[in-house]
Structure formats: C-alpha cells, structure tokens
Amino acid sequence: MTKDFKLLRGQDALTTYTFNTNTAQHKFCSKxxxxxxxxxxxxxDSVAVMPHCIDSPQPISVTVxxxxxxNWESSMEIETNFLS
Structure with missing residues (x-):
C-alpha cells in the first residue's frame, strides 16, 4: 500500500511518466x-518496487x-483469482 511505502532519499532525482489515462505513475531516475x-x-494505491532498486536486504530470488x-485487464482477473 502507498501509505506503507516511504522513499528515504532520491526524490529529487526522479521523474514521473504516465501513459494515456495518467493513472499509473511510473517513477524513473532522471539521470x-x-x-x-x-x-x-x-x-x-499500491507501489511496485523494482528489485534492482532495493539497497538492503537484497531479494534472494525473483520469480518471473x-x-x-x-490484454492486461483479463490477465489481472486471472492473477487475482489465482492469488485468492
């Protein structure tokens, strides 16, 4: 959840990209x-963090x-049903 995410440093180096609906907020390093x-x-309301951007502890494994x-909407329905 967004309320549980706290960026400790680097906000000034980020830039935001949004696609056509401007709902998703993609944060990129401006450098x-x-x-x-x-x-x-x-x-x-959630935050997806890229594993290569985590300082510590590093993820032991990543599942692809x-x-x-x-067809992302139907794919999300399948994923949601799989997780519940």
Missing part, C-alpha cells in the same frame, strides 16, 4: 533512466511470471 517503482493503474500486457 540514468532506470525505472525505480510505480503506482500501477490496476491498483493505484509471463503477463499478457495487450
């Missing part, structure tokens, strides 16, 4: 272009999951 985290359109971005 190197790496996406650090974002607030997804499917759940704008295929996702159909062209």
């Amino acid at each position: 190197c272009g790496v996406q650090s985290f974002y607030h997804p359109r499917s759940n704008p 999951q295929n996702f159909d971005g062209n």
Whole structure:
C-alpha cells in the first residue's frame, strides 16, 4: 500500500511518466533512466518496487511470471483469482 511505502532519499532525482489515462505513475531516475517503482493503474494505491532498486536486504530470488500486457485487464482477473 502507498501509505506503507516511504522513499528515504532520491526524490529529487526522479521523474514521473504516465501513459494515456495518467493513472499509473511510473517513477524513473532522471539521470540514468532506470525505472525505480510505480503506482500501477490496476491498483493505484499500491507501489511496485523494482528489485534492482532495493539497497538492503537484497531479494534472494525473483520469480518471473509471463503477463499478457495487450490484454492486461483479463490477465489481472486471472492473477487475482489465482492469488485468492
């Protein structure tokens, strides 16, 4: 949840990109272009943090999951049903 996320430093180096609906907020480093985290359109009250941007402790493993971005709404329904 957004209320549980606290960016400790680097806010001044971030830039925000939004797509056509301006709902998702993608945060990028304005110096190197790496996406650090974002607030997804499917759940704008949450924060998705990219594992390579976590200082400590580093994730031990990352699970890669295929996702159909062209049909993201139905893919999210499948994902939500899978997680519940």
